[in-house]
Every structure is written in C-alpha cells, then in structure tokens.
Amino acid sequence: MTQAHDGGWIPVRKDFVDLATRCHARGASRRHHGFPSGQAYILRDAAGHEYPFGDDCARAAVPHPGLLLHVPDYTERDVVPRTALPELPPPARRRDPAQAQAAEHAAAIRYLVLRMEKVAAVPRVQPTVRFPALEGVYEQYQRTGDIGMAQVRRILAIERSRSTPPRLRATNLLDVYTAHVKLERLVAASNSVDNIRFLRSLHDWLARHLVLTAGQLAAAGIEMHPQAFTSSGIWGPDTEPPPAPAGFQSGSLF
Template sequence: MTQAHGGGWIPVRKDFVDPATRCHARGASRRHHGFPDGRAYILRDAAGHEYPFGEDCARAALAQPGLLGLVPDYTERDMVPRAAWPEPAPGPRRRDPAQARAAEHAAAIRYLVLRMEKVAAVPRVQPTVRFPALEDVYAQYQRSGDIAPAQVRRILAIERSPSTPPRLRAINLLDVYTAHVKLQRLIAASTSVDNIRFLRSLHDWLARHLVLTAGQLAAAGIAMHPQAFTSAGIWGPEAEPPAAAGRFQSGTLF
C-alpha cells in the first residue's frame, strides 16, 4: 500500500472521477484498479497532494477507517445499485453528539464547495449560485482545508434560511452537480453530432434553470437517484415535479 510521506493519509471527500482513473493503491494483484462506477474516495498525503482510492484501499490506508463515513459525499445522488445499498439499521438510535457535529461539519463543507466551486464552475450556470456572503469562508477553506465550528453554523444557517431559494439548497445542488458530471461523460463518449447537440442543449438548460425533469433525464439516458430533482419547492410552491413522458425525441427538452 502506498503511504504518505512522513505521515498518514487524510480522507478529504468522496467524489466523481473519470472511470479511466486508476486507484493510487495497488491491490493483491499488484495492479492499480480502476473506477468503473466513476466514484472514488479522495485522500490527501502529508505533502498536501490528493489521490483517488477505492473504498477497500482507502480503508486499508487509513489508521481510522471509520473516518471515511465522515467526509463530504458529492456522489450521494448518483444511482447506486440496490445490491450495494447498506443494510438498514436495526432500530432508531440516539446519535452521539460528536457524530452529530461531524455530520454537520461535513454537510457545511459540502454545501460551501457545491455553491462556491463545483456547481459555480458549471459552464453558463446562473450567477446566483456563487454567493458573495460565502467568499471569505471559502477563501479560508481553500487555504486551510477546514472550517471552524462558527463557520459551520453560519453555512448551515444560510442553506436552511427561508431566503435561500429551493434550487440553491444542498440536495438540489447535489442533483445539479451529479447531472452535470453525467452529461459531460455522455457528451465526451457520444459520436453522434445530433446527440451531442441535444446533450449540450440539455446541459445548458440545467445550467440556466438548475433542474431537469424525469423526462429529460430519461431522454438523455441519465441514471440518477430515484428522487433526483424532487426536493420541496424547486418546481414552485406546492407544485409537483413533472412526470416522465413515455418516449422523447432527440432535441426535445420537454
């Protein structure tokens, strides 16, 4: 197993990677495996460099494998096969205060990075995504790689504020980021000019409106979380998400 220089690995996040990316660790075969599902854990070494790891390899690299469950997960709204779902908990348990704080810390970082970096960097995305009030916190996070408890509370208060539009809340931004990644992959893999044109028009729509209908997802062939783009309020007050249509013609947005 590859080790960090002069110290251990630090888990940073779970994120999408190019499926052709190779794991930084070597498995039993002494080969670097790939990421066919396009998801990886990102670990940082003592020199500050980040590398992708598969889950088993990441657990083997960490002195405390349980820390993987505390990192921001940017792949949460991807389609995960039912066979890979975790076993349901035996019953409701009171969350440990330390675990609750860790979960809020990860949620705050994820929202900060989604709003100021990942979704903000989507080409032609609407300018309301990047929030000026978070610029100072984001700059500090870029320098240190962490945020203080007071900043956690501030970020979560912004995300939960009634003045924050539903399309700019965490779950919908996760949906936008996931759909963006999937569309970019489809565009890169397509050899049809008409299909590329359609996918790009869909991507532009996503960037402008921060939503896609079930029909649009189906037309593009995008598999996502079954509740993608169904967060409360994103289609308007008391509005239901548009239902998926039967069959779509290429180039049709609705």
C-alpha cells in the same frame, strides 16, 4: 500499498472521477484498478497532495475505516451501488455529540464547495449560485482545507434559511452537480451530432434553471437518485423543458 509520509492518509471527500482514472493504491498482490463507476474516495497525503482510492483501498489506507463515513460525499445522488462501509454500532437513544458534529462539519463543507466551486463552475450557470456572503469562508477553506465550527453553523444556517431558494439548497445542488457530470460524460462518449446538440441543450437548461425533469433525464439516458430534482418548491412557471430532437434515442449515445 502507497503510504503517506509520517502520518497516514487523510480522507477528504468522495467524488466523481474521470472514467480513465486509476486507483493510487499499489501492492504486490493488488492490481492497479480503475473506477468503472466513476466514483472514488479522495485521500490527502502528509505533503498535501490528493489522490483517488477505491472503497477497499481507502479503508486500508486511512487510520480508521470509520473516518470515511464523515467525509463530504458528492456522489450521494448517483445510483451506482455502494460497497457497504464498516457498520457503526447501533445508535444510542441520544446521538453521540462527536458524530453529530462530524456530520454537520461534512455537510457544511459539502454545501460550501457545491455552491462556491462545483456548481458555480458549471458553464453558463446562473450567477446566483455563487454567494458573496460565503467568499471569505471559502477562501479560508481553500487555504487551510478546513473550517471551524462557528463557520459550520453559519454555512448551515444559510443553507436552511427561508431566504435560500429551494434550487440553491444542498440536495438540489447535488442533483445539479451529478447531472452535470453525467451529461459531460455522455457528450464525450457520443459520436452523433444530433445527440450531442441535444445533450448540450439539456446542459444549458440545467445551468440556467438548476433542474431537469424525469423526462429529460430519461431522454438523455441518465440514471440518478429516484427523487432527483423533486425537492419541494423547485418547480415553477419558468421551467418548461426543451423537447428532445426527432428520433433521439438515448441508447445511440454509445
């Protein structure tokens, strides 16, 4: 297996990858596999370069498999079955402070990157996604790859604030990012002009409203978390979805 320089691999995140991506791990007894689920752990080597790894390969590469439990997971709202990570010991009555801090750290980074990068980069997305108050900490994260606990607390306070609309909270932004990835994959795989037009109309709707209905997801053939886009308060009078074209069949996308 590929080894990092003088320090092992550092787990960065779990994220969606292109279906043609190959795992970076190599070995005499291991085939150079791909990612049929479109998900991978992203690990960083000592030189600062990031590479995709499968679940088993990532566990073997990092200094301790439990480190993978505390990286930001951008695939959480997908429905792909997950390979079980190493079991943690039964929780104590009082939560371990180090684990709690690691969980908050990962949650803050995930929200920061979702809002300032991943969802903000969706074509024609509403401009309220990118939040000026987070520009400074995001620039620091881009430079250093990390944030301090004071910044963690600030980011989580913004995410949980009553002034933050439900559609701009972490769970809904995860749903938006997941649906965006899946819609782009479906467009790339489709050979029907009508289907592509419909999928792009859904993508534009998602970008403007940051929400899709269960009917829209079903019409497009997208599988997501059973409670995708059901967060309290995300629906309003401005979210009447566009109709599917006559004769549209999600199975024809492939």
